[in-house]
Amino acid sequence: MRFLNYGSVNIDLIFTVDHIVKGGETLQSTSLTRSAGGKGANQSAALAKAGATVFHAGKVGRDGDFLLQLLTSYGVDVSHIRTYDGATGQALIQLDANKQNAIILYSGGNGAIATDEIDRTLEHFGFGDVLVLQNEIVHIDYLIKNAKRRGMKVCMNVAPFDPSALSLPLELIDILVVNEIEGAGLADMRQTSDYKAILERLVTRYPASEILLTIGKQGCWYAFKDLRVHHDIYDTPVVDTTAAGDTFIGYYLASIARGCSIRQALQYASKAAGLAVSRPGAMASIPLAEEVFS
Template identity: 65%
Template sequence: MRFLNYGSVNIDLVFSVDHVVQPGETLSSTGFFKSAGGKGANQSAALAKAGADVTHAGKIGADGQFLVDLLSGYGVDTSLIRLYEGASGQALIQLDKQKQNAIVLFGGGNLAITKGEIDESLALFGPGDMLVLQNEIVHVSYLIERAKARGMSVCLNTAPFDEKILGYPLHLVDLLVVNEIEGAALAGSAQGSTFSEVLEALVHAYPGSEIVLTAGKHGAYYGYRSLRLHEPIYELPVADTTAAGDTFIGYFLTSRSLGHGQQEALRYACKASGIAVSRVGAMGSIPFAGEVFG
């Protein structure tokens, strides 16, 4: 299986802070670094590091060339990342002393993608291939519809969640990946619903989709038709949670493409994300296949 990940490519600006800054507050940072990120790019890096055949499509400014070089170094086909005259996407990340993060996004090139570029990219893929999407670029509905028309399967990660997602043609999505907050919002679940209840609601709302619900320290859940699965976390000391979900998705998809069953794919994905959160950074924290499958 070939993967086409049409997704965000961002420059991450990470500030280490005592706590997330409050309105009207000026706060000194105890550390700073610049790195490659964007949920789309992180997921492409995870797919490539896991051993998948992945092409990333997106758009950057001249300030983002190092992002392309880094993805290429991991084995991602970057031939469909287009250059334009504006700025690349940016993420300002506050990382507090509990290693939790707060993120402010600037869309940049991620919001400058055109339908014509999408058509050119999708023309290179077809039946047997999978389109991987997140919610950090424009024209997500168009991408889903055009990919399905070409016989591709579609994986949608609903992060970051907003009301636009409710208008997407979710009935066409083959694999829907949500975290506990996104899942509850999408399912319309009552406050205090258990993970199993949220999963059940999603399975009934989207009967044609496989559902993966990531639940932080509570592991990951899977539902499709009558099958329900759970996998606990792979526990290591937490250094930075930034790319945990992206790592999970890359390894889950790669595991499935290699012929592993759903439970085994959940196990490898939880292991990979556990390793990732034990390291600082986004793309660079994602483990290679030998660390996970070995």
């Protein structure tokens, strides 16, 4: 099973602060870290570290060469990432004393992807391959429809959520991944704490999709038709939650590619996410396969 992740590639600027800045407020940061990120790139790194065959497609500026080198070092095929004269996507991340984050995104190359580039990339993939998507690039609807025409399965993480996601052809998605906030948005529910109601609403709205719902300390749920599977978190000391969800997705998909059952895949994905939050950084925090599958 091959994975094509058509997703974001970002340069992360991480500011460590006492609390998330408020309107009109100026804060001193105790540290500044420049690192690789983007939900797409993080998920590709997680897939590769988990031992899956993964190709990443997207677009970066000349300032993003170090990102390509880093992804390659993890085992990601970056031959479908194009370089242009603009800037690479940027993420300004505030990390507070409670290890929670707030993120501001600038799309950069993630917003400069063209449909003809997508066509040239998809020519190399087809039946039996899986397209992995997030909500940080343009032309997602085009990607979903054309991947399905080629016989590919599609996994989409609807993050970050905004109302435009409701106009996407999500009924074509094979694996739909959301947290409780994103799930509530898709389910048109204001209450995000009633995760069981969110899960059931999503199952009803998207009956052809396998639903993965992550709910923080409450663990995660898998739902498809009449099947429901729950798994608790791996409770580890929290240092940085930035790439927890991306790690979960990468390890879940890689576990399924290994032939694991749903329950086993949730177990490995939860373990990997628990290890990731116990370490600083995004890509760098993602554990290696031998740490998770042993």
